[in-house]
Amino acid sequence: MVFYFESTIVSPPALIFMGVDKHENEDLIRWGWPEDVWFHVDQVSSAHVYLRLKPGQTLDDVPSAVIEDAAQLVKANSIMGNKMNDVGVVYTMWANLKKTAGMEVGQVGFHKEKEVRKVKVAKRINDIVNRLNKTKREEHPDFRAEREKRDRLEREDKKKLLRDQKKKEEEEEKKRKDDAELRGYNSLMSTTNMDKYDDGNDSDDFM
Structure with a gap:
């Protein structure tokens, strides 16, 4: 089971979700999307919260208020973190999560530490948590x-893009050839070339 929330401070609303337990978290880790941003309270146990970006979005495109919503949600769903002030929340793209055979259920590491960002949550803001819980x-x-x-649709989009690109290139090549032929025809029919076949006689005069 997964809990889904909507951050309505942006339009359209941003989708935030989390697994109900560590076993659901394992599935989310395994089958996450490249567009997913993973959130967790730093150094203590908490829910795994995800923010799903729009295609083409990056972390730098996410409004700070949406980051705050996700951070507040992950703090509120941490037994220890919910009781603490000045809690650190780490977040990174799903693709940066690393899972090895020796890790416990729900535990993850990172491929690149430098791609992990951190935000400090000074205290729980009930207005934010309550707003999210209503959704x-x-x-x-x-x-x-x-x-x-998701992957199938992405492949289809890429194929369509390649087809459209190929069609455009073919149309541009045809236009170049047509333009070249037209220039050649105009050159052939120029006054200079026509003069070569003018003997100075009127073609209607047989006398």
Whole structure:
């Protein structure tokens, strides 16, 4: 089961979600999307919270208020973190998460530490948490099927882009050839070339 939330401070709302337990977190780690941003309270146990970016978005494109929403949500869903002030929350793109065979269920590391960002949450802001909880819904998604569908659509988009690009290149090549033929025809029919075939006689005069 996954809990889904909407950050309505932006339009359209940003999608935030988290697994109900560490086993769900394992599935989220395995079948995450390249567009997913992972959040966790630093140094203490907490829920794994994800923010799903729009295609083409980067972390630098995410409004700070949306980052704050996700950070508040992950703090509120940490037994220890929820009781503490000045809590650090780390976040990074899903692709930077590293899972090895020796790790416990729900535990992750990072491929590149330098790609992990950190934000400090001074205290829990109930207005933010309550606003997010009002949008909360429970679903039982098939993580693998959703990821495979996402990848299939991406492949289809790339194929369409390649087809459109090839068509454009073919049209441009045809235009270049047509322009070259037209220039050759105009050169052939120029006054200079026509003068070569002018003998000075009127073609209608047979006398």
